[in-house]
Amino acid sequence: xxxxxxxxxxxxxxxxxxxxxxxxxxxxxxxxxxxxxxxxxxxxxxxxxxxxxxxxxxxxxxxxxxxxxxxxxxxxxxxxxxxxxxxxxxxxxxxxxxxxxxxxxxxxxxxxxxxxxxxxxxxxxxxxxxxxxxxxxxxxxxxxxxxxxxxxxxxxxxxxxxxxxxxxxxxxxxxxxxxxxxxxxxxxxxxxxxxxxxxxxxxxxxxxxxxxxxxxxxxxxxxxxxxxxxxxxxxxxxxxxxxxxxxxxxxxxxxxxxxxxx
Amino acid sequence: xxxxxxxxxxxxxxxxxxxxxxxxxxxxxxxxxxxxxxxxxxxxxxxxxxxxxxxxxxxxxxxxxxxxxxxxxxxxxxxxxxxxxxxxxxxxxxxxxxxxxxxxxxxxxxxxxxxxxxxxxxxxxxxxxxxxxxxxxxxxxxxxxxxxxxxxxxxxxxxxxxxxxxxxxxxxxxxxxxxxxxxxxxxxxxxxxxxxxxxxxxxxxxxxxxxxxxxxxxxxxxxxxxxxxxxxxxxxxxxxxxxxxxxxxxxxxxxxxxxxxxxxxxxxxxxxxxxxxxxxxxxxxxxxxxxxxxxxxxxxxxxxxxxxxxxxxxxxxxxxxxxxxxxxxxxxxxxxxxxxxxxxxxxxx
Numbered sequence: 277x278x279x280x281x282x283x284x285x286x287x288x289x290x291x292x293x294x295x296x297x298x299x300x301x302x303x304x305x306x307x308x309x310x311x312x313x314x315x316x317x318x319x320x321x322x323x324x325x326x327x328x329x330x331x332x333x334x335x336x337x338x339x340x341x342x343x344x345x346x347x348x349x350x351x352x353x354x355x356x357x358x359x360x361x362x363x364x365x366x367x368x369x370x371x372x373x374x375x376x377x378x379x380x381x382x383x384x385x386x387x388x389x390x391x392x393x394x395x396x397x398x399x400x401x402x403x404x405x406x407x408x409x410x411x412x413x414x415x416x417x418x419x420x421x422x423x424x425x426x427x428x429x430x431x432x433x434x435x436x437x438x439x440x441x442x443x444x445x446x447x448x449x450x451x452x453x454x455x456x457x458x459x460x461x462x463x464x465x466x467x468x469x470x471x472x473x474x475x476x477x478x479x480x481x482x483x484x485x486x487x488x489x490x491x492x493x494x495x496x497x498x499x500x501x502x503x504x505x506x507x508x509x510x511x512x513x514x515x516x517x518x519x520x521x522x523x524x525x526x527x528x529x530x531x532x533x534x535x536x537x538x
Numbered sequence: 539x540x541x542x543x544x545x546x547x548x549x550x551x552x553x554x555x556x557x558x559x560x561x562x563x564x565x566x567x568x569x570x571x572x573x574x575x576x577x578x579x580x581x582x583x584x585x586x587x588x589x590x591x592x593x594x595x596x597x598x599x600x601x602x603x604x605x606x607x608x609x610x611x612x613x614x615x616x617x618x619x620x621x622x623x624x625x626x627x628x629x630x631x632x633x634x635x636x637x638x639x640x641x642x643x644x645x646x647x648x649x650x651x652x653x654x655x656x657x658x659x660x661x662x663x664x665x666x667x668x669x670x671x672x673x674x675x676x677x678x679x680x681x682x683x684x685x686x687x688x689x690x691x692x693x694x695x696x697x698x699x700x701x702x703x704x705x706x707x708x709x710x711x712x713x714x715x716x717x718x719x720x721x722x723x724x725x726x727x728x729x730x731x732x733x734x735x736x737x738x739x740x741x742x743x744x745x746x747x748x749x750x751x752x753x754x755x756x757x758x759x760x761x762x763x764x765x766x767x768x769x770x771x772x773x774x775x776x777x778x779x780x781x782x783x784x785x786x787x788x789x790x791x792x793x794x795x796x797x798x799x800x801x802x803x804x805x806x807x808x809x810x811x812x813x814x815x816x817x818x819x820x821x822x823x824x825x826x827x828x829x830x831x832x833x834x835x836x837x838x839x840x841x842x843x844x845x846x847x848x849x850x851x852x853x854x855x856x857x858x859x860x861x862x863x864x865x866x867x868x869x870x871x872x873x874x875x876x877x878x879x880x881x882x883x884x885x886x887x
Contacts, residue, residue, distance in 0.1 A: 372732035372733060375725075383737070386722050387726060387740055
């Protein structure tokens, strides 16, 4: 790999977040390099979404630093973080129901960039991202008419329209069939390759992640308990015992074979 | 952008202005009707401000009366007690009210108040204002009020001129509204009124929009309040109470249609007619307003303008279905952003 692709985009240093007396994140350290695809896994309540909220500026950490491209970003409001180049896809898409599909994406084009393009170009850009996620031909529909999967794709297109260098994806796969999961996995890979976007991908569904990501970070009770390649994580006894539970070894074994052969 | 006829999106504003400008020609001999028509203009302008606040930024300001009253009492007291000339006094009072509106909005944004909490806090501000005016009896004469004759620009002496000045303010407010909605800021306001978190995550500075809109709305509302003080010849705190200003404005906006350009005007016309009918019942009008408001919230949240528009769209689509080939071809060319014509102008800019 060239030194440039090794460049660190995001660095979380000792990030701690409490909700009242409850420690949700405890001294979390995390690095995301340019163009990398990192999976963030952990059981329910491990603090995965909270970590994404802290990075995207929706929550402020109680202590620790969040740096993006060497710049301290905790304390910045969410809209400023977006403009610096961190896009966010929510677990449950929250679109603008009074706007059309294209207008939803257009909002990202016009407000999520530091230098928004002129009108004609902005509209073209919006359609470009709708095509990328496979929603061409739907651009004039009201988002209320879309099904949940399509709404997720609109949300993804809107996040991409802000031209992020890093995309935070939150449980894209929940409630999907295996075929649909495969489609999303392919889509995320394509986004990374075509746009060079780094992706921090929170996921509950292990199968979806292990064959795709470069690196896995495991969060449990707000702390990072393991970090490494999918194969390493699959062998980590701490992860297997504390998080995956018994019986998961077989599932992982199958995926290790898959990851090893590719 | 250069191909766009610059003033096409202002046609509804101009049309409304011209239609309302004709009113004094028909009612010249009746001072009473002109008075009601002038009041209608003020109500409509309040509602334009409230539409920006509540319709577009979800800020339920139940202190429209306070903002108007700040314009009214501010301008009158500055002339009477500080010796300012009336125009300067109005300007200072409007500036104060603009600051107040921005401040209230800023507090709400900073503290993360939801819609209802903003409503409660601003309602409390209304109560404080009433007590403040009563308490500062030395300056305000308390409930007795102030006779404003000779303290303003002379609107009371010249009702026709007053009508046109207030019409100019309404048209200006509508034009500003339309200009904002036709720009990219309009798209931002539509987005943030749908979902503030998503708007923020799309790069929209929600706080700045909310505070900016509150300042703008407060400016127009207080200007009308100051002109009202002069035109009415008399001010007292109860004229700016929630029951006298905020409730009617809320009804006007719901009746006419939130998030629309002409909703405030249509609502003000309907409300004025209804008000004229129920007026003979005295105190019962309050009951009528209450029932009306509940009914509106339950079954008619979209308003007259939206309803008419739906009807029009249905008529159009049924005629289009009659001539499929042409209809579709014309459709493909169309700018998707111009599909809704009322509050959305022809382009995202």
